[in-house]
Amino acid sequence: MCNAILAGTQTTTRYLVTVRLYCRTMSLLELVCLGAPVRCVGCGLPGSALCRGCGNGLGSALVPQVPGVDRVVVGWPYRGPARTLVLDLKLRGDRSAAAPLATAMIREVAAAGLMAEAVTWVPGRAHENRRRGLDHAGILAAHVGRALGLPVCPLLRRTGERPDQASLGAAERWANLHGAFAAAACPQKVALVDDLVTTGATAAACARALRDAGATRIEVLAACSAS
Numbered sequence: 001m002c003n004a005i006l007a008g009t010q011t012t013t014r015y016l017v018t019v020r021l022y023c024r025t026m027s028l029l030e031l032v033c034l035g036a037p038v039r040c041v042g043c044g045l046p047g048s049a050l051c052r053g054c055g056n057g058l059g060s061a062l063v064p065q066v067p068g069v070d071r072v073v074v075g076w077p078y079r080g081p082a083r084t085l086v087l088d089l090k091l092r093g094d095r096s097a098a099a100p101l102a103t104a105m106i107r108e109v110a111a112a113g114l115m116a117e118a119v120t121w122v123p124g125r126a127h128e129n130r131r132r133g134l135d136h137a138g139i140l141a142a143h144v145g146r147a148l149g150l151p152v153c154p155l156l157r158r159t160g161e162r163p164d165q166a167s168l169g170a171a172e173r174w175a176n177l178h179g180a181f182a183a184a185a186c187p188q189k190v191a192l193v194d195d196l197v198t199t200g201a202t203a204a205a206c207a208r209a210l211r212d213a214g215a216t217r218i219e220v221l222a223a224c225s226a227s
């Protein structure tokens, strides 16, 4: 996209095409906020989307066991400013919320290590991605892959529309996602990124698809845990 923008600045016509392309990649909110200082969602101080003090105040997250997953790494508990960041990224398309969420995952990886050869993510629903202008877990995966020096690969796809997990009870969530994902041929060791792990049903369904496609070790990196 960056090359397309640079190459499109030769003529007025190309400039207009460039603007249209650029606007399609950004939400109106992001355009309005360009140039505004990033502020902590917890205390409002400028500098970052979540300051060190508010991050430290979140405490440690519970790490769930997920069937088919070798290890789960969680950045924060899903509460307070961490929850705000997840919702800002996911529902408002605020890309600035992704960096602190990814940083929390990287912090935990630095402490525990990671064996993955590639990073992928839980793909969002197509119609929601189009409406929001981004695939939020993909944005997180891009941050994580860049920080770890690992390739970021779109290995998973949804096989069809299913009811939103948030509308279902714990038992229903597992049944709802059976066969909900399929994967391209993939490396043996994969890190699967998502914003939030709750029951683990989504991560387990993705892990099953990745294993069917050749993965032998799967590590889940979740920004938050609501377990």
Ligand SMILES: [Zn+2]
Binding pocket: 040, 041, 042, 043, 044, 045, 050, 051, 052, 053, 054, 055
């Ligand atoms: Zn703060």
